[in-house]
Amino acid sequence: MVTGEWRAHPGRAIIGALAIAVGVALGFAVHLVNRSALDSFASAVSTVNGAADLQVHAATPAGFDEGLYPRVARLPGVAAASPVVELAASAGGRERTVADRSGRITLLGLDVLRAVTVTPSLVGAPLGSVGAPRPFDPDALFVSRAALASLGAKVGDRTSLVAAGRQRHFTIAGLLSGAGDDQALAVIDIADAQWRFGQLGRLQRIDIKLKAGVDRGAAAAAIARVLPADAELVSAASEGQRSESLSRAYRVNLEMLAMVALLTGGFLVYSAQSLAVARRRSQFALLRVLGLQRRALVAQLVIEGALIGLVGALAGILLGYGLADLAVTRLGGDLGGGYFRGATAHLAFAPLAALAYTGLGIAVAVASSLVPARAAGRAQPAVALKAAGDLTDPRHRPRALPGVALIAAGGLAALGPPLWGLPLLGYAAMALILAGGIAVMPALARALLSPLQGASWPPAIDLAVRRLWGAPEQAAVALCGIVASTSLMVAMAVMVTSFRGSVDAWLTAVLPSDIYLHVEGAEAGGLDRAAQARLAATPGVARIAFVRQLPLRLAPDRPAVMLSAQPIDPADPGASMPLIGPGVAVPAGATAIWVSEPMGWLYGLKPGDRTSLPLGGAARPVFVAGVWRDYARQFGAIAIADTDFARLTGDASTSEAAVTLAPGADAAATIAALRRHLPPALAPQTLFAEPRQMRTMALAIFDRSFAVTYALEAIAIVIGLIGVAATFSAQTLARKREFGMLRHIGVRRRQIMAMLATEGAALGLVGVIAGLGLGLVMAQVLIHVVNPQSFHWTMDTQLPWGLFGALVMALVAAAAGTAVIAGRRALSADAVRAVRDDW
Numbered sequence: 001m002v003t004g005e006w007r008a009h010p011g012r013a014i015i016g017a018l019a020i021a022v023g024v025a026l027g028f029a030v031h032l033v034n035r036s037a038l039d040s041f042a043s044a045v046s047t048v049n050g051a052a053d054l055q056v057h058a059a060t061p062a063g064f065d066e067g068l069y070p071r072v073a074r075l076p077g078v079a080a081a082s083p084v085v086e087l088a089a090s091a092g093g094r095e096r097t098v099a100d101r102s103g104r105i106t107l108l109g110l111d112v113l114r115a116v117t118v119t120p121s122l123v124g125a126p127l128g129s130v131g132a133p134r135p136f137d138p139d140a141l142f143v144s145r146a147a148l149a150s151l152g153a154k155v156g157d158r159t160s161l162v163a164a165g166r167q168r169h170f171t172i173a174g175l176l177s178g179a180g181d182d183q184a185l186a187v188i189d190i191a192d193a194q195w196r197f198g199q200l201g202r203l204q205r206i207d208i209k210l211k212a213g214v215d216r217g218a219a220a221a222a223i224a225r226v227l228p229a230d231a232e233l234v235s236a237a238s239e240g241q242r243s244e245s246l247s248r249a250y251r252v253n254l255e256m257l258a259m260v261a262l263l264t265g266g267f268l269v270y271s272a273q274s275l276a277v278a279r280r281r282s283q284f285a286l287l288r289v290l291g292l293q294r295r296a297l298v299a300q301l302v303i304e305g306a307l308i309g310l311v312g313a314l315a316g317i318l319l320g321y322g323l324a325d326l327a328v329t330r331l332g333g334d335l336g337g338g339y340f341r342g343a344t345a346h347l348a349f350a351p352l353a354a355l356a357y358t359g360l361g362i363a364v365a366v367a368s369s370l371v372p373a374r375a376a377g378r379a380q381p382a383v384a385l386k387a388a389g390d391l392t393d394p395r396h397r398p399r400a401l402p403g404v405a406l407i408a409a410g411g412l413a414a415l416g417p418p419l420w421g422l423p424l425l426g427y428a429a430m431a432l433i434l435a436g437g438i439a440v441m442p443a444l445a446r447a448l449l450s451p452l453q454g455a456s457w458p459p460a461i462d463l464a465v466r467r468l469w470g471a472p473e474q475a476a477v478a479l480c481g482i483v484a485s486t487s488l489m490v491a492m493a494v495m496v497t498s499f500r501g502s503v504d505a506w507l508t509a510v511l512p513s514d515i516y517l518h519v520e521g522a523e524a525g526g527l528d529r530a531a532q533a534r535l536a537a538t539p540g541v542a543r544i545a546f547v548r549q550l551p552l553r554l555a556p557d558r559p560a561v562m563l564s565a566q567p568i569d570p571a572d573p574g575a576s577m578p579l580i581g582p583g584v585a586v587p588a589g590a591t592a593i594w595v596s597e598p599m600g601w602l603y604g605l606k607p608g609d610r611t612s613l614p615l616g617g618a619a620r621p622v623f624v625a626g627v628w629r630d631y632a633r634q635f636g637a638i639a640i641a642d643t644d645f646a647r648l649t650g651d652a653s654t655s656e657a658a659v660t661l662a663p664g665a666d667a668a669a670t671i672a673a674l675r676r677h678l679p680p681a682l683a684p685q686t687l688f689a690e691p692r693q694m695r696t697m698a699l700a701i702f703d704r705s706f707a708v709t710y711a712l713e714a715i716a717i718v719i720g721l722i723g724v725a726a727t728f729s730a731q732t733l734a735r736k737r738e739f740g741m742l743r744h745i746g747v748r749r750r751q752i753m754a755m756l757a758t759e760g761a762a763l764g765l766v767g768v769i770a771g772l773g774l775g776l777v778m779a780q781v782l783i784h785v786v787n788p789q790s791f792h793w794t795m796d797t798q799l800p801w802g803l804f805g806a807l808v809m810a811l812v813a814a815a816a817g818t819a820v821i822a823g824r825r826a827l828s829a830d831a832v833r834a835v836r837d838d839w
Helices: 002-008 010-049 068-073 112-118 145-151 190-196 216-225 236-279 281-289 294-331 351-378 381-385 401-414 424-439 441-453 459-470 472-510 529-536 597-603 642-649 667-677 691-705 707-733 736-744 749-791 801-826
Strands: 054-058 078-091 104-110 140-143 158-163 166-175 185-189 205-210 231-235 515-519 541-552 561-566 592-596 610-615 618-628 637-641 656-661 686-689
Touching: 010 236, 010 294, 010 351, 054 216, 068 078, 068 205, 078 112, 078 190, 104 112, 104 145, 104 158, 104 190, 112 205, 140 145, 145 166, 145 185, 185 190, 205 216, 216 231, 236 294, 236 351, 236 424, 236 472, 281 294, 281 381, 294 351, 401 424, 401 749, 424 441, 424 472, 424 749, 441 472, 441 749, 459 749, 472 691, 472 749, 472 801, 515 667, 529 541, 529 667, 541 642, 561 642, 592 597, 597 618, 597 637, 610 642, 637 642, 656 667, 667 686, 686 691, 691 707, 707 801, 736 749, 749 801
Parallel strands: 104 185, 140 166, 561 637, 592 618
Antiparallel strands: 054 205, 054 231, 078 104, 078 158, 078 205, 140 185, 158 166, 515 656, 515 686, 541 561, 541 656, 592 637, 610 618
């Protein structure tokens, strides 16, 4: 019976399987890419960190006092300790542009005698030829294959590196055989690194190997007790957690959106199964009369749904693997999110995940088939055998209470806190709201059509209105697929439009100057006071504001926050940053900081709070004076006055500048003059950009980050249009006898076509209205719950009116057009033959 039904109407089964396949494919593809990216990134991190049991990391790129090293090395439980200088470097002498910021290399300075015991994978292999540099030589540079490609050189060549604001020349002495193919890594002798890059007396980390059999927890506690405020102890587990948290919210959100797409596919399966049950009602009644048990009938329909789910899920697994491969090729392992720069994802098939997603697809299809199957089992065989219309009493009032209860439950779930740092209740709220909206559709359809019921219409339109009003449950079956796909698309479109609009407005607020410059790789030092003075005296410059930005590690299991030391007027901090809400007065003698919105969420800081920052070798007490909006740094940022930063750290170097041009000055000429006034080592490493260029580039990065979301929107639209076509086609073809009866009593063919067009347009309009309403509600959950709990920033709602208009016209036209096309096929049979079963 199952195969016979599929042979007779293959399109319906194919559409149901396709809907499941799309949801499974999206979920499986996102999972594969995420897993591959995390594995590749973890491998890259382990390459840089070596095989140490524990590590002491500096809180900032400025490092900590090297006097900590002997204290750690002498602790009980420590078998060996290896001091490391770690700097962000790049190839020297190559001018860079804002659009091309590649070529970053991690430069390590190692004590080879110590490293060979603790982190042997980081020790380079020399050429072995006579006269070749040795690992101890100050001129020797060992590189990974990725770094060699970035330098555009080969082993034995002379090259230069720029780090900490200084350019130095080396001979490439050999390769790092233990480094991964994708990790750009370079190693020199630690004394050479400290001397030549201005790091005397400073270390960025200490790699530690513990004694065999030592209690790891006790050893870690002993090490932690001797650490200064500007150093932290990390392990492989905490570093893995830090790496995983980089993209955790982004990955989970993509997987949840894919699951919502699968849920939408489930509603389409429900619609298709409901229509198939309605069309085969008399067949089921005959089988019941012949002795088929109700339980067997329900089981048959559930098995049909399971088979549709199985076919769709298997197709989805294959499609998902192909999509994952395409996504890695086009968007990278972070799907455009920008989280895993420097790590190339290598796609690997995941059998257990494939089984899980296959089971999920089958489960959704089975769940979607249960309601139609139970309805078929409850039908009275004697009534159904006579094919008595829709078996719907038009006097029956549809129940709205269950749907309203689900929507209310969704509203309550949206008020809940994040679970395990994720907006799980927010997504549960979206699912409940969507289910409630579908459940309330019969009552909503009747309410929206009631004003048309009492009006005077031409016969064709009057027939259409009365049928829809009298059989709202049948209308709801047709509407559920439209509403599900439309609401999903509207919710994502409103969220993305709101986010993009808020980012655009924020960029306008934070880019008031005429020219911006940024020194690449200047985390450990960049423009000194002399260079700043030369730049300020450049012709065409009316005013220049220098900024120092550097990452600051505040927790072992969290990514670093960005510390920005910049000119800030304590009397008017809003002139330097877009503040959110009122600030508070800074107490006398306190050092003020302003935290970004994500920083406040993640670390529980608000105006008036006191905390401390690891700066200048000590924990410096600071006062939170306000919160500012920042969409550039998801893991938090801190703004501090440049004078306070220099006082606390003794470091007055900067890495960025904002330039205001003098009246009549030419931007291009001023940029050329500024570049001439830069130190020769830094000139090629300095990027210049105008606000319009930076805004365009930032929005392009935004669009790239949301490329997968845009794809989900497009898929939702396609699924919705396919669902509209399939639903109205199935309903129209199932009404051949009704059309035959109308022809017998004198209704003309063109009047029936007009009736069908009216029904399709009315249902499409009701579906779009419901989908828009549900989508707007779900969008508020995304904007005010999911985004703040995932990325810790807020935004203002903005509506894509043009998209809404196009959506209304497309879906209404698709519904009306499909109904008319299917009606032509249904009316092609002779009117007498169409009603022969009723004789």
